[in-house]
Amino acid sequence: MIKRILIANRGEIAVRITKACREMGITSITVYSDDDRNSLHIRHADEAYYLGPSPASESYLNAKKIIELAKQVNADAIHPGYGFLSEKADFIKAVEDAGIIFIGPSSKSVELMGGKTSARKLMKEHNVPIVPGTVEPIGDLKDALKIAGEIGYPIMIKATAGGGGKGMRKVTNDKELESAFTMARSEALKAFGNADIYMEKFIEDPKHIEVQILADKFGNYIHLFERECSVQRRHQKVVEEAPSISVTPEIRERLTTAAVNAAKACGYYNAGTIEFLLDKNKNVFFLEMNTRLQVEHPVTELITGVDIVKEQIKIADDKKLEIKQEDLRILCHALECRIYAEDVENNFAPSIGQILHHRLPSGPGIRIDRGIDVLSKVSVYYDPMLSKVISYGKDRSEAIQRMKLALGAYQIVGVITNIHSFKWVLSRESFLNGTFDINFIEKEFIPLLPDKWKEYDSEEYEDVVSILSALLKNKENEFKAETQSVSSSNKWMGQRYE
Amino acid sequence: MNEYVVTLDGKKKEIKVVNESTVRIGDIEKEVIISKVNNYLYLLKIANKTYEITTQKLNEEKFRLGVDGHLFETVVRTRLKENASEVIKNKSNEPHITKIVGPMPGLVLKIFKGVGEHVEENEPIVVLEAMKMENEIRSPKSGVIKEVLLKHGSTVEKDAVILTIE
Known part of the structure; x- marks a missing residue:
């Protein structure tokens, strides 16, 4: 029976996990680095232990130290959150070997889904549609040209060990393939120490759709429907929602069946997400599986009423899933906006500092998951995500309307955030009618930088802030004049008393 | 009566503070x-709203303000100071040196330009x-790069001068 959980993470997700622990009567144990001494996850935990200096490699990524600490404080389970150590098979193995329960899948499942070509091969064998292309590394240029002829241009060349766009190239004909082939190989070798590459068909302007699944250790699998996360910048999601406006019952059937098959293929248990691309012809293709809790899990929680974190803990604790697939319905529409500490107008530069003032919005259909409060430090060492504003309503337009109200009432002073940029997204025609795809921000927003997108800024608000600025400056000037006269009279008085 | 000129998003607004509870914006x-x-x-009550x-004061004349999900940076000067600036x-059309400071602390990954090289406005340099x-x-x-004060692989502090351009 799990009684003490060590949360090997920080920020909003660490806070989120402490809440599930509280509800279940489990002791939550958090860890922190130097820069996180005042962070919210320390304040919410039952116990908090110092881990090390601020750089992640010396704190939240220090697997050895975290496992040692877990033993010392008698934690019987570790929740990894997302990011950091959550998908490192070595870490999971070490936790398992230390006799501690890992709240997540087995290291074996993570390994099976970790390699790009091996995961593609596994999916193909289990009837999960993959992007047309190879499932083995390509030997030489001759093979590459032959395969290109079969799948047809445009084609993406990708590194087998890849990630982050490195070693990735788009080619549109044989000649481009010839030169890109060698270059991609050398780039992959440099970046990952492995020159292996594979090829897949380039999908034009797809949507990013993913399916949340839950599975227990007794072979029970359910899905919690889809989420759409097409609003992203440089592979970083910005707005997520559930359900997707573009997914019909027929597409949903194909997606969720594929997702459950994918989870079964790697003997998965715990919560997981299978990411797909949805192309213009409504084909779905397996992209990858995230073998952990995801940032955007709250939208699924809101539309299904399932607490995913609590389910994770129960599954890790060898409990059978109590929820049956046929009991699940899509209850409402939910939306999530990720609040980042970044200066949109200044090329999205991260904004760091201390939170000086923080006030949350509230009202019908609003949930905030956050990692900050007054005094929290926004540090250069970690992800710039501060919090998530989640709204829900009976339909999409009600959820959007509530989101706009909540964003308007959310106050953060101390760092610059992207809060003010969401009104643009949430009012954009292609977002509203559902035609947006993963290039939405790149195609529609980036060309309006630095400030053309701010045209909605009404004159009313410009006048209001101008008046306040002048009044504040005026007060300052008057105060200065006053203190000057006071100090001069003091001086005079001082002289008199000498 | 105190007169101020507020600049925001490239626009200028004239605000006259008549007394504590009366302001004049334009006419x-x-x-x-x-x-x-x-x-x-x-809280600012204007008429019935x-x-x-x-607000966050950024320096002597600069404020960052947020209202109803909108974000502004204003520069406030007295009429006198605004005229002077x-x-x-207008005088500063002759060549002068611009210092570029790091907008954030960070690790230097790439330096695109060296001393003596020409850069265009908005061109990536670091x-x-x-x-x-x-x-x-x-x-x-x-302009032309006059000094490069950072090295590949080194860290820079926020607001430290990293480059000068003439």
């Missing part, structure tokens, strides 16, 4: 009530890594 007079909630939050406005601006992300620092103006 329109407005009754206002200002209440301080805390150092970073004010009350606004909640977050206009004069200085890539800094901070918060797991690569951030391009772009040149605020066109």
Whole structure:
């Protein structure tokens, strides 16, 4: 029976996990680095232990130290959150070997889904549609040209060990393939120490759709429907929602069946997400599986009423899933906006500092998951995500309307955030009618930088802030004049008393 | 009566503070009530509407303000100072040196240009890594690089001068 959980993470997700622990009567144990001494996850935990200096490699990524600490404080389970150590098979193995329960899948499942070509091969064998292309590394240029002829241009060349766009190239004909082939190989070798590459068909302007699944250790699998996360910048999601406006019952059937098959293929248990691309012809293709809790899990929680974190803990604790697939319905529409500490107008530069003032919005259909409060430090060492504003309503337009109200009432002073940029997204025609795809921000927003997108800024608000600025400056000037006269009279008085 | 010129998003607004509860914006007079909630939050009542406005003073004349999900940076000067700064601006057409400071602390990943090279306005000159992300620092103006005060692989502090351009 799990009684003490060590949360090997920080920020909003660490806070989120402490809440599930509280509800279940489990002791939550958090860890922190130097820069996180005042962070919210320390304040919410039952116990908090110092881990090390601020750089992640010396704190939240220090697997050895975290496992040692877990033993010392008698934690019987570790929740990894997302990011950091959550998908490192070595870490999971070490936790398992230390006799501690890992709240997540087995290291074996993570390994099976970790390699790009091996995961593609596994999916193909289990009837999960993959992007047309190879499932083995390509030997030489001759093979590459032959395969290109079969799948047809445009084609993406990708590194087998890849990630982050490195070693990735788009080619549109044989000649481009010839030169890109060698270059991609050398780039992959440099970046990952492995020159292996594979090829897949380039999908034009797809949507990013993913399916949340839950599975227990007794072979029970359910899905919690889809989420759409097409609003992203440089592979970083910005707005997520559930359900997707573009997914019909027929597409949903194909997606969720594929997702459950994918989870079964790697003997998965715990919560997981299978990411797909949805192309213009409504084909779905397996992209990858995230073998952990995801940032955007709250939208699924809101539309299904399932607490995913609590389910994770129960599954890790060898409990059978109590929820049956046929009991699940899509209850409402939910939306999530990720609040980042970044200066949109200044090329999205991260904004760091201390939170000086923080006030949350509230009202019908609003949930905030956050990692900050007054005094929290926004540090250069970690992800710039501060919090998530989640709204829900009976339909999409009600959820959007509530989101706009909540964003308007959310106050953060101390760092610059992207809060003010969401009104643009949430009012954009292609977002509203559902035609947006993963290039939405790149195609529609980036060309309006630095400030053309701010045209909605009404004159009313410009006048209001101008008046306040002048009044504040005026007060300052008057105060200065006053203190000057006071100090001069003091001086005079001082002289008199000498 | 005190006269101020507020600049925001390239626009200028003239505000006259008649007394504590009366301001004139352009030619329109407005009754206002200002209440301080805390150092970073004010209430401003204009006619029958009350606004909640977050404020952060960035320097002697610069404020960052947020209202109803909108974000502004204002520069406030007295009429006198505004006139003076206009004069200085017009005079400064002769070449002068611009210092580029690091907008954030970070690790220097790439330096695109060296001393003596020409840069265009908005051209990327340095890539800094901070918060797991690569951030391009772009040149605020066109010119010739006079000094490069950072090295590949080194870290820079926020607001430290990293380059000068003539």
